[in-house]
Amino acid sequence: MDLKPSHASPILNDPVPANKSRLGIHSSLLACSQQDSPLSPGKYPKSNSKKSMGGLDDVRSNGMLDAMKASSPPRKKSILKGSSAQVASFDYDIEDYNLWMQGYPSALEAFEEIIDCAKDKKIAMFLDYDGTLSPIVEDPDCAFMSEPMRKTVRRVAKYFPTAIISGRSRDKVFDLVKLTELYYAGSHGMDIIGPGSDTMSINHPNCVKSTDHQGKEITLFQPAREFLPMIDEVFKTLIDITKDIEGAKVENHKFCASVHYRNVEENKWTLIGQRVHDMLKNYPRLRSTHGRKVLEIRPVIDWNKGKAVEFLLESLGLTDRNDVLPIYIGDDKTDEDAFKALRESNLGYGILVSSVGKESNAFYSLRDTNEVMKFLQLLVNWKREQERKHGKE
């Protein structure tokens, strides 16, 4: 089966990715799409705040402050209709949200549609960590995964090749997830361990041999290895330049570093942004991206979560096949690279975890981590039933 679209994909130029480019996908996936969204281009801009801040300084004039403000919407007490979480409601108009859902249908409600596409295929599951498997909390060190979620992910991995792709360091995310049956990609995919141990070529320039926690020999894929000393240096500098800003927190994720401002007074956000921006002037080979109330400092290399998905699929022997359906679930801007990779290759589905309407390259949505768990459980139950029918259980 031809996995390429029948015409040049408009995806890159399309400002309304979720509705328009649904039309550009391969027919096997298209058959599963039930509706096109009536949303108009630019309906959900990345930022709600005013664009021009008067050009007072770099951070304001280059839009960095806007992005910082928009990076996680303010919470509000009202509960969204049908929401499965007590805290998953935000300061957004509910009608607007429901309209948005027409372009990004709930993966729970569209479950039949999804498994219809999956029934003759091998699902490969890719999961983000923060905001997807664990709810967003104030302290990044306390972003624990619930036991029911862990049990669910373990079951998912029993039936489908499953990888976690996180902005955290590989070690940190493993410490939080604690499941040996998964593949792990840390530092936004710049540190991958997994199927590679058996199939990754050690001759690849970015592969290195190492040992895991149990002393077992493994192969790591680390395309930003040369940046290790630079990130260490930058981590120390970031601690230094934020030490007088109450609530700021800096994390070292080995191939990238994070500066959190979730617990910083909003009137200090510009200051943080400005200092990070100034520091980066000394590091032209680094750049900053925005996560949820976090600035992420990372190497300027052509690598991201989307490339990591492609790499893992290849390492798993799952590329150039028409019987594979990758599904990526994530909540953050950095997950958009993975959604985009799947959308552009017409290979599989991105599912955005969000309680607010925002433009995305995902196909479907889930409101919160509870809905993620429900979706994963449905997949496992469906797969078990399939295997039972085919006499495997």
Ligand SMILES: O=P(O)(O)OC[C@H]1O[C@H](O[C@H]2O[C@H](CO)[C@@H](O)[C@H](O)[C@H]2O)[C@H](O)[C@@H](O)[C@@H]1O
């Ligand atoms: O790719 P991810 O696994 O989603 O990691 C992205 C960032 O996640 C963490 O920060 C976010 O979650 C924290 C805990 O809920 C929250 O306090 C913070 O505001 C969020 O930005 C992690 O600490 C970052 O280093 C990751 O880059």
